[in-house]
Amino acid sequence: MAPGETGASVGVPPGARGYERFGGRVAEFTSQSEPWWPASPRPADAPNVVVMLVDDLGFSDLGPFGGEIPTPNIDALAGRGWTFSNYRTAPMCSPSRASLLTGLNPHRAGFGYVAHVDPGYPGFACELPADAPTLAESLRAGGYATFAVGKWHLTVESKLHDGADKSSWPLQRGFDRYFGSMDGFTSLHHPHRLISDNSPVDVREFPDGYFLTDDLTDRALGMIDDLRANAPDKPFFLYYAHTSVHGPIQAKDADIHRYRGAYDAGWDAIRRERFARQQASGIVPADAVLPADDLPDAAGIRRWDDLDADERALFARHMEVYAAAVDEIDQSVGRLTARLSELGELDNTIFLVLSDNGGTAEGGPSGTRSYFAQFGHDSDVPADWVRDVPRDPALIGGPRVFGQYPAGWARVSNTPWRSFKSSTYEGGVHAPLVVSWPDAAARPGLRDQFVFVADLAPTILELAGIPPLAARGGMPARPVDGRSFAASLSDPEAPGRQAQYFECVGRRAYVDGDLKAVSPLQPTVDEGAAGGAWELYDLAADPTETADLAASRTADVARLAARWRDAAWANTVFPLDDTGQLHTVRPESEAVLSEPVFLPARRPVLERFRSARLTVLRSFRVTADLLCGPDAAGVLVAHGDQGGGYVLAIDDGHLALGYNAYGDLHRARSLAPIGGGPHRIELALDELDGLRWRVAASLDGSEVAVIDAVPMLLGMCPFTGISVGYDYGGPVDWDQYERHRSYPFTGGDLRGVTYLPGPRSAHDPTVLRAMDAAVAALAD
Structure with a gap:
């Protein structure tokens, strides 16, 4: 049998089967007669x-x-x-x-x-x-x-x-x-x-x-x-x-x-030159x-x-x-x-x-x-989206x-x-x-x-x-x-691997000796695991996959497609993502990451995914109660970097709002200084049509700085997580960074900020399911 098709590769050889909980899932393993033993001492030298x-x-x-x-x-x-x-x-x-x-x-x-x-x-x-x-x-x-x-x-x-x-x-x-x-x-x-x-x-x-x-x-x-x-x-x-x-x-x-100038000849010429060197070297x-x-x-x-x-x-x-x-x-x-x-x-x-x-x-x-x-991100962005x-x-x-x-x-x-x-x-x-x-x-x-x-x-x-x-x-x-x-x-003549399956987002391939079957699109439910359109290449004669032989060698196509299916069953490849659920379904245990949270000031940056659960594809609020002295200045909260993000600071006595839309910076400032004393500051990002946000900063209940409509930050953006009391790492606003670096907050008392996640966007396809309960029931 080819590698990837043996009983050993399945992970379920004949014998007793058991289950072991880890990470909220069931891991299947088999009981084996061999006892555990420690690795032998390392060889000399x-x-x-x-x-x-x-x-x-x-x-x-x-x-x-x-x-x-x-x-x-x-x-x-x-x-x-x-x-x-x-x-x-x-x-x-x-x-x-x-x-x-x-x-x-x-x-x-x-x-x-x-x-x-x-x-x-x-x-x-x-x-x-x-x-x-x-x-x-x-x-x-x-x-x-x-x-x-x-x-x-x-x-x-x-x-x-x-x-x-x-x-x-x-x-x-x-x-x-x-x-x-x-x-x-x-x-x-x-x-x-x-x-x-x-x-x-x-x-x-x-x-x-x-x-x-x-x-x-x-x-x-x-x-x-x-x-x-x-x-x-x-x-x-x-x-x-x-x-x-x-x-x-x-x-x-x-x-x-x-x-500088090394690639002015362009990609067509450089590609031909590389190819010539490859052929000359073997x-x-x-x-x-x-x-x-x-x-x-x-x-x-x-x-x-x-x-x-x-x-x-x-x-x-x-x-x-x-x-x-x-x-x-x-x-x-x-x-x-x-x-x-x-x-x-x-x-x-x-x-x-x-x-x-x-x-x-x-x-x-x-x-x-x-x-x-x-x-x-997988969102269907508006036609005027700037990439x-x-x-x-x-x-x-x-x-x-x-x-x-x-x-x-x-x-x-x-x-x-x-x-x-x-x-x-x-x-x-x-x-x-x-x-x-x-x-x-x-x-x-x-x-x-x-x-x-x-x-x-x-x-x-x-x-x-x-x-x-x-x-x-x-x-x-x-x-x-x-x-x-x-x-x-x-030994240059020693045998190599004979066969191997490949799969990625439903795209499939199987190599068996000199033959390779490729299916560049995942099959539909009706077509089945080995169905869909398959191409066939003879890698000995055509290593760069330029001549599809599928029409003239249908038996080979069927054989390799069947072998791909068998290897896929043996290697837990299924289900293929024919419904999109691999990217939309997640465990309900993640729900806690989207609950309101207080973030203390001057702590290490909050991790990216944790930060995203509070903000991405949803409206949200950030509130801060602080006591400002006459010289209060610095960042209150920052989330993101030069790839996209938002920052709220007190700058020259005014509340300063910055929003970086994937490299396009928008700014707004309060007209009047905020003044000393205790203040409640709120930053609100409210979803608008077309995957956009309205961004507004409020001082003691009154809006003082507004950015009317900006593209939402999607997917893995903001990439740098939330920092409170300073702007960690890659800055949201480069001009502010050049003047103040990370701009730590001074001249007042900022204990932290509270994030209040609002409703999820209709564009968010995520479905949270009770996987942990199902796994526990199966284990019992």
């Missing part, structure tokens, strides 16, 4: 392990895969290691991460989608199963120190707040130390929220020149240095999960400057065909020559920033390898560099400087713009594959992988074995000589789906 995972990096963005962006440090790893040309991953980030860390197929690891849904189904739990040991847990049991920095994105968003059950946080899943962003992405100049181990980092503002990629690398180096100061011989596992190059795409000015077969512009999944990309001069300048700037961000990733590799070399440990370090999925077309045909205006608030292109990449490059550059990133992130065509799943281990007794080189992300954990454990944990939490570990590809390092 066990290798360090570094896994560097990059977010949304396309197949061709690195030098070893045909890219023109200088990546000398990654090139050096590839030169003394192995470049895998046939590595595939899940089409989106959380599923890939869950599979990487557990060795399970994505849905069996609980992640059929990113960690922003919670419909109550095992394949979409958005939490790692309680009976699935992580790579970090197995390595730690084998004597390793375990470190993680960067993006986590393996905790369902309703459990990211400070009062949540932390069983799915990094330290509870095998890491000794953690520093980074738990959410799916963040600003690199002003992170929306940072976590150190299990606690938020209490920082009010970031210094000029702060950059998260550098901070993550500093933290990783510090963890290694701290270990070596105390345990010189203890091996370590470092999981470095970059927040770059996920949107908003940002970089440092000096790095951006180096790429990364792509010499007879492969570059997919044409007229494919249905070409995302409306125009020819570069058809753009006007302003569009070319704007779009080129987007790619200059992206290239600088990739350069910065390579710099982080260089800093790590330099430190390991200084320690004399580089040769005995297994180093992996890889991407979690293909490059993304979420920027649309023209890109955007207003990331949240078109990303992270790209015009601003000076020179600001792109800096702290004032939340940008995303156009789809034309995403297609370049994915050269030579078609389509993009979230697709089950090769552009969504065919990603770069470099493995380096100088101490290995094997010659470096190019490898073309089919490797899937679930294969990484078993391979690392085999190379490190550490057995996987046989149990977790008193339960037998569920059998993994991954298979070690360690043999391919020494």
